[in-house]
Amino acid sequence: MGATEAFFEELGQRETGEVPSYVTGTIRFDLHHDEEVDAWNVTFKRGIVFVSRHICGEPDCVVITDRGTFEGMTTGRINAAGAVLRNEIVFTGQLTLFLYFQRLLPGPPGSHDPRPPRVRELRPPAVAELRTAAAGRPNR
Amino acid sequence: MNEDIVKILDGNNFIVSDRRGDVDPSPSVPTGLFSLDTRFLSLWRLSVDGQRLHALSVDDLHYFEARFFLVPGEPTHYVDAKISVIRQRTIGGSFDERLTVLNHQEEPVDLTIRIDAGCDFADIFEIKDVQHKKGHITTIVNEDRLRLIYERQTFRRETVISVDRPAQFDEGGLTLTAHVEPHGDWVAEVHVETIARSGGAKDVRPNVHHMPGEIQQGMEAEVERWLSRAPILRCDSEQLDMAYGRTMVDLAALRFPILTTPGVAVPAAGLPWFMALFGRDSIITSYQALPFTPELANTTLRILALLRGAKLDDFRDEEPGKILHENRFGESAAFEEQPHSPYYGTADATPLFVVLLDEYERWTGDAELVRELEDDTRAALRWIDEYGDLMGNGYISYKRRNNVNGLENQCWKDSWDAITFRDGTLPGFPRATCELQGYAYDAKMRGARLAREFWNDPGYADQLETEAGALRRRFNRDFWVEDGEYYALALDQDGRRVDSLSSNIGHLLWSGIVEPDRAPHLAAHLIGPRMFSGWGVRTLAEDQGAYNPVGYHVGTVWPFDNSLIAAGLARYGFREEAGRIALAMIDASQYFEGRLPEAFAGYHRSLTKYPVEYPTACSPQAWSAGTPLLLLRTMLGLEPYGEHLVVEPALPEGMGRIELFDLPGRWGRVDAFARGRLREQAPRTSIRRT
Numbered sequence: 001m002g003a004t005e006a007f008f009e010e011l012g013q014r015e016t017g018e019v020p021s022y023v024t025g026t027i028r029f030d031l032h033h034d035e036e037v038d039a040w041n042v043t044f045k046r047g048i049v050f051v052s053r054h055i056c057g058e059p060d061c062v063v064i065t066d067r068g069t070f071e072g073m074t075t076g077r078i079n080a081a082g083a084v085l086r087n088e089i090v091f092t093g094q095l096t097l098f099l100y101f102q103r104l105l106p107g108p109p110g111s112h113d114p115r116p117p118r119v120r121e122l123r124p125p126a127v128a129e130l131r132t133a134a135a136g137r138p139n140r
Numbered sequence: 141m142n143e144d145i146v147k148i149l150d151g152n153n154f155i156v157s158d159r160r161g162d163v164d165p166s167p168s169v170p171t172g173l174f175s176l177d178t179r180f181l182s183l184w185r186l187s188v189d190g191q192r193l194h195a196l197s198v199d200d201l202h203y204f205e206a207r208f209f210l211v212p213g214e215p216t217h218y219v220d221a222k223i224s225v226i227r228q229r230t231i232g233g234s235f236d237e238r239l240t241v242l243n244h245q246e247e248p249v250d251l252t253i254r255i256d257a258g259c260d261f262a263d264i265f266e267i268k269d270v271q272h273k274k275g276h277i278t279t280i281v282n283e284d285r286l287r288l289i290y291e292r293q294t295f296r297r298e299t300v301i302s303v304d305r306p307a308q309f310d311e312g313g314l315t316l317t318a319h320v321e322p323h324g325d326w327v328a329e330v331h332v333e334t335i336a337r338s339g340g341a342k343d344v345r346p347n348v349h350h351m352p353g354e355i356q357q358g359m360e361a362e363v364e365r366w367l368s369r370a371p372i373l374r375c376d377s378e379q380l381d382m383a384y385g386r387t388m389v390d391l392a393a394l395r396f397p398i399l400t401t402p403g404v405a406v407p408a409a410g411l412p413w414f415m416a417l418f419g420r421d422s423i424i425t426s427y428q429a430l431p432f433t434p435e436l437a438n439t440t441l442r443i444l445a446l447l448r449g450a451k452l453d454d455f456r457d458e459e460p461g462k463i464l465h466e467n468r469f470g471e472s473a474a475f476e477e478q479p480h481s482p483y484y485g486t487a488d489a490t491p492l493f494v495v496l497l498d499e500y501e502r503w504t505g506d507a508e509l510v511r512e513l514e515d516d517t518r519a520a521l522r523w524i525d526e527y528g529d530l531m532g533n534g535y536i537s538y539k540r541r542n543n544v545n546g547l548e549n550q551c552w553k554d555s556w557d558a559i560t561f562r563d564g565t566l567p568g569f570p571r572a573t574c575e576l577q578g579y580a581y582d583a584k585m586r587g588a589r590l591a592r593e594f595w596n597d598p599g600y601a602d603q604l605e606t607e608a609g610a611l612r613r614r615f616n617r618d619f620w621v622e623d624g625e626y627y628a629l630a631l632d633q634d635g636r637r638v639d640s641l642s643s644n645i646g647h648l649l650w651s652g653i654v655e656p657d658r659a660p661h662l663a664a665h666l667i668g669p670r671m672f673s674g675w676g677v678r679t680l681a682e683d684q685g686a687y688n689p690v691g692y693h694v695g696t697v698w699p700f701d702n703s704l705i706a707a708g709l710a711r712y713g714f715r716e717e718a719g720r721i722a723l724a725m726i727d728a729s730q731y732f733e734g735r736l737p738e739a740f741a742g743y744h745r746s747l748t749k750y751p752v753e754y755p756t757a758c759s760p761q762a763w764s765a766g767t768p769l770l771l772l773r774t775m776l777g778l779e780p781y782g783e784h785l786v787v788e789p790a791l792p793e794g795m796g797r798i799e800l801f802d803l804p805g806r807w808g809r810v811d812a813f814a815r816g817r818l819r820e821q822a823p824r825t826s827i828r829r830t
Binding site for chain 2: 017018020021022076079081082085086087088094095096099100102103104105106107108110111112113114115118119122123
């Protein structure tokens with residue numbers, strides 16, 4: 001399995017909390033490689049991320065890039081905003097969805113928690129806690 | 141900035157030229173045509189029969205439009221012009237210039253009109269030294285256009301110059317021949333397009349590709365709409381009237397379109413260096429403008445929430461939940477040579493984001509936005525205690541992880557030498573500046589209200605209030621400088637008080653973290669001779685080691701700083717002191733035709749009969765433009781109370797009468813009136829006028 005497949009598989013199983021529940025829409029990624037195009041669809045609905053290879057209807061946003069660039073993004077080696085400015089990524093439709101998607105990408109390898117270990121122990125990063133809080137909140 | 145410079149702008153597009161309308165390369169001022177933080181023209185020079193022109197006059201028609209009246213030759217040789225040239229330019233989705241040549245003679249005349257054009261495609265960060273471009277420039281001469289193209293790998297920016305008449309294009313520009321009848325005129329429309337796409341792709345900007353005429357009409361209509369929606373001010377003070385008018389136009393000009401949502405805008409920070417989205421500047425400007433144009437706050441909150449930090453990234457000083465500092469689109473951001481894509485190196489934007497959201501709801505009643513932004517606001521509140529608390533001592537502090545081109549000081553006083561001990565020495569890192577703690581306290585108190593009233597989470601509200609109370613007690617113990625009777629500028633890495641007397645203490649009043657029995661000491665300092673210059677409160681008291689009246693953050697007077705200080709003084713009941721600051725600022729504004737600059741020198745008013753502008757200050761600057769608005773709010777004592785607007789004026793002596801009509805808010809539109817006298821007037825609730 002390639003890095004792209006692994007990324008999407010893991011993404012489909014993630015409980016996010018990173019994308020607010022009111023954000024709804026589908027992004028289609030057209031990933032070019034070896035004169036082929038792989039299409040992946042990512043749908044945001046009520047704070048949950050759905051991943052599929054096939055989709056009914058038009059996506060709200062289409063992101064076109066090559067597979068190498070995309071893999072760079074999914075491993076934190078390539079910054080998505082920089083790639084857009086370098087014309088390596090082309091998008092149509094709702095840019096907002098693509099910006100929310102960028103929250104799901106990892107930071108660059110080797111990045112640091114700014115706090116020394118002593119302080120970090122006082123308050124460990126509570127991403128899981130944040131996710132649970134978002135998921136477990138009563139509906140309004 | 142130099143008065144010989146003419147600037148017109150439309151959000152992310154602007155052109156800076158000399159008074160003839162020409163652009164010549166300059167290392168000190170960013171002259172040229174800019175879009176997306178990139179220079180698209182660095183040479184733009186008009187001549188007639190080989191002669192440069194000189195300006196008789198310049199009209200700033202609108203912020204996006206200027207008209208130059210020119211005649212050939214140098215001023216010294218000027219006798220009686222036989223021809224003249226009107227150069228009218230507009231900036232919008234493209235840059236357009238209409239050249240009109242007028243023949244004042246009885247004879248027809250044939251002229252050669254030449255435009256020299258060129259571009260270095262400099263990133264705004266490299267203006268001062270455009271030597272080492274990593275890409276290459278190609279010039280393509282077509283029959284009907286000149287194309288200047290910059291390419292570096294896949295990065296591509298292009299300038300296309302065309303004209304609506306037959307012209308001869310060459311690599312250095314274009315030449316036209318004009319036959320002008322006696323007392324007749326000749327007109328040519330020159331069109332310059334800036335392109336940031338490659339192949340068949342769409343441009344990354346939503347507002348390009350309009351026809352020139354459409355842009356102009358559309359923008360005129362938009363300015364009309366903006367001004368017609370603004371509350372109307374009637375007052376005795378001519379200075380205040382001028383400053384208010386100037387402010388509303390400058391805020392219109394600085395509206396920066398955002399790429400995600402066509403048709404809405406946030407305040408950009410300032411022309412020419414800061415035409416970009418800045419977390420702190422956009423938040424504070426939106427806060428100042430809330431009683432007048434709450435739409436700015438709405439857009440600012442949305443875009444900053446959308447772009448909030450989500451990961452750890454050392455280069456960008458990014459952490460989950462953090463609100464950005466600066467977002468740029470130039471080559472240096474594209475190739476990650478500068479971290480602005482976006483850069484998160486500021487410790488104040490995150491708590492200030494929460495402050496603005498709460499204040500926005502208090503004015504507008506827009507509960508929907510508070511609910512939409514719940515997750516991102518919780519993430520911001522969490523950042524305060526998590527990544528913001530670098531030292532684990534319960535205070536927000538900062539220390540950059542990007543040691544190459546990250547900011548050393550990640551607070552509003554962000555120059556490298558801004559934070560010093562009383563003796564002028566520099567503390568180590570991390571640094572916890574005092575105003576950050578005030579903002580954090582305010583964010584928690586306001587977050588508690590949002591959690592209780594809109595997020596259905598009273599437990600979280602209680603928790604935030606408890607934390608805020610503990611922070612306040614801790615802060616009043618740890619930051620108080622006994623021998624000076626004020627709060628320290630910061631704590632250093634060992635928890636030592638960085639004991640300078642600075643304007644930051646005024647922000648503490650604004651945030652409400654000050655114990656009431658200490659507030660009189662702060663008020664006395666702020667309007668005492670060490671801090672108050674007569675034109676405003678200095679960033680640093682004049683007897684401190686690092687004080688310099690022309691030091692960017694160590695002695696100058698910043699209008700926005702003064703607007704928050706005055707609001708803080710009023711919050712603690714020091715209305716007279718607040719009024720003195722308001723009056724000084726409004727007095728100062730008259731020397732800049734109503735447009736307060738970014739900063740002016742800290743010299744005493746008796747020394748300089750007018751306020752001396754800081755040398756390379758940006759103008760217009762968004763939070764300086766916003767200053768008269770917050771001062772008006774403070775003087776009139778405008779405060780939302782439930783569904784009503786309370787008006788509790790305390791005007792400084794000499795201010796006369798102030799009347800504001802059609803203040804927008806959750807009450808519909810209401811009016812506020814005040815008459816100048818020192819004593820506070822009885823509070824009253826305005827009459828609803830919907």
